[in-house]
Amino acid sequence: APSRSWFDDNPRFHQVLIAALELPHMRRLMPERVLRVFGAALGRAEARQPGPAHAVDALTARELEVLVLLAQGLSNQQISARAQISMTTVKWHVKNIFAKLGVGTRVGALVRARELKLV
Secondary structure: OOOHHHHHHOHHHHHHHHHHHHOHHHHHHOOHHHHHHHHHHOOOOOOOOOOHHHHHHHOOHHHHHHHHHHHOOOOHHHHHHHHOOOHHHHHHHHHHHHHHHOOOOHHHHHHHHHHOOOO
């Protein structure tokens, strides 16, 4: 559990945390579990998962393409070859997909994507 010293010793951390809790595009700054723990410490324990319309709108066309390839069980290398993009770009898209869906793993992304009827 976070201690008060996190906030007292790191005043900028508090500002970044608040921004990450309130602004969807800032959520990727911290892992979801960190946001949950510190959000609860700040009394902001409500779920901040993106709703279906938000998640669909937030994913770019290329991210949706990568998500579909992920759902097919392809590795990053296979996605790179199939989508004709670099491995670095694949990793970037996967990272963004995770952040926008509020997950930390491929399985989590696929479960969330199925819930949202994205795949």
